[in-house]
Amino acid sequence: MxxxxxxxxxxxxxxxxxxxxxxxxxKTHGWISFARYMELALYTPGLGYYAGGAHKFGDHASGGDFLTAPELTPLFGQALARQVAQVLAASQPCMIEAGAGSGRLAADLLLALDALGCAPQRYAILELSGELRARQAAIIAQHAPQFLDRVQWLDALPEKFSGCLIGNEVLDxxxxxxxxxxxxxxxxxxxxxxxxxxxHPLHFAERPASQALIDAAEILPAAAPYRGEISLAVxxxxxxxxxxxxxGAMILLDYGLPRRELYHPQRDGGTVRCHYRxxxxxxxxxxxxxxxITSHVDFTAVAEAGFDAGLSVLGYTNQAQFLINCGIGELLQEKLGADKAPALQGGRAKNALLAVADGDTVTEAxxxxxxxxxxxxxxxxxxxxxxxxxxVIALGRGMPQPLLGFTRGDRVHAL
Structure with a gap:
């Protein structure tokens, strides 16, 4: 292109x-679903996007394709840790992170939870890519070496689990x-x-949908003619x-929408997007x-899947409200200095910071x-x-309500 x-x-x-x-x-089967193509393109050992050796996470200068929240600032993990701490206190001091990316969130969470006095006894990472496992281990060894012996990598989900599971940009x-x-x-x-x-020789081709897709589509508000996606895997x-x-609880952060918004006529054409450099x-x-290759998450389907399996829907809101509820504003003030940090006021923040730069109390660095x-x-x-x-959506069993991240602005009613 x-x-x-x-x-x-x-x-x-x-x-x-x-x-x-x-x-x-x-050629063997004559046709494969787009879901199968996506699985091969992303996860084929040694060649797929997440299973090969190419750099993925990071800014443009580092050769990455995209930035996730943990790469932007450790304050993301520090705010999330406050919610995780509440879950661990009500369950067990064990964590699972699904798809840990660069490993930066794991390092930030381990350090932040330790600062809160509740470092987990075990931090398991569900990661199938050997290349990413090595990168995650290196990041944790660099930033949180004292906890490396508590980290283990899983090939599959455990039979039973009590604690907190985190999934940041996994479902998409x-x-x-x-x-x-x-x-x-x-x-x-x-x-x-x-x-x-x-x-290229690969192209879309159509056939009648399988019964599993027809059954899943029956409850969707899409009206013909319409193009979109259905993720049976999620x-x-x-x-x-x-x-x-x-x-415990699973806390999932990703981009997506409730069903009635995701399948709105204005989104005819679907939400599959590709990210490169x-x-x-x-x-x-x-x-x-x-x-x-990603697509928007149907958060209504996520809530239904958890609820049908016996979990409670503990909260659903946007990332901004969740992080504010978890105290990211206070964390920012502490980071910058409580007496000099500006309020979060959009474009005025830079001017506020410049206003306190008197040369004596704030260095250029x-x-x-x-x-x-x-x-x-x-x-x-x-x-x-x-x-x-x-x-952000939280699903769990035996948890106190409300969870910290959903004390204000909970949108469960919108699912």
Whole structure:
């Protein structure tokens, strides 16, 4: 694609190897679902986006494709730790992080929980990528080495679990089925090989939807003609985990919407997006394995899957409200200095910081650090950035209510 940086020769070769593997599977079966394509593109050992060796997390200068909240500022993990501490106190001092990314959130949570006097006895990371496991271990060893012996990596979920499970930007990367509603019913949009289109031989091809998709679509508010996605994997994963929680909660943070908003007519066309070098594009077949592929989460489906498996829906709100409830404003004030930190007032924050830079009490280095921290928190909270786009949902068993992160602005009624 013309507006995307050209991958290196090594990256193109790895992508070609993955594309050949995908093409072989398509030739064997004649057709694969988009969910299967997404699974292969993201998770094929050694070649998939999350299972290969390419740098993924970080800013543009570092060669990353996107930034997650923990990479922006440790204040994210410190605020989240306050909610985690409440869950651990009411259950067991054990944690699971699903899909730990770079490992930065794990390090931040371990340090913040220790500062709160409730460091977990065990911090398990559910991560299938060996390359990411190594990167996570290195980050934890660098930033929280005293807790490295409490960290273990899991290949699968434990049979039973009490404690707190965290999933930050995990659900959006689970395979999703692409579908189309028309006057004749539900059509699934899968993947076939053929003559090159848009520079590659992979392209969408349709067939009647499976009964599982038809059943899932019956409760959706989409009206033909309409294109969108249905993630059976998200529902299954939440239900599977919910059945294993004896006492505790899962806290899931991701971008998405309640069902009635996600399947609104204005979102005809679906929400599948690809991320490469801090650019967003909509061609999932462009160099398979080099771009992240995501879709918006149906948070109503998440709540239903947990509830049907016996969990209570403990809260649902946007990320900004959740972090404010967990005290990120106070944490920012402590970071900058209680007597000099400006209030979170959008564009006025920079001027407020500059106003206290009298040359004696604030060094230039401190000022720059303060501006970076304030800017990062603004990204986390701004409704035009991550504050509204990202949502937080908590599901659990045997937990006190309300949970700290949902004391104000709870939107469970909107699910």
């Amino acid at each position: 013309a507006d995307l940086p050209e991958p290196s020769e090594e990256a193109r070769e790895a992508s070609a190897a993955l594309a050949a593997l995908i093409a072989d599977e398509i 990367a689970m395979p999703t089925h692409a579908v189309r509603w028309d006057e004749n019913g539900l059509i699934e949009c899968g993947v076939r090989c053929g003559e090159e289109q848009e520079g 529902r299954a994963w939440v239900a599977e985990l919910a059945g294993r929680i004896e006492c 801090h650019r967003v594009h909509d061609d999932p077949f462009w160099y398979p394995g080099l771009s992240d 401190n000022l720059r650090a303060g501006l970076r921290t304030n800017g990062a928190v603004s990204v986390l909270l701004s409704p035009n950035e991550m504050g509204e786009l990202f949502k």
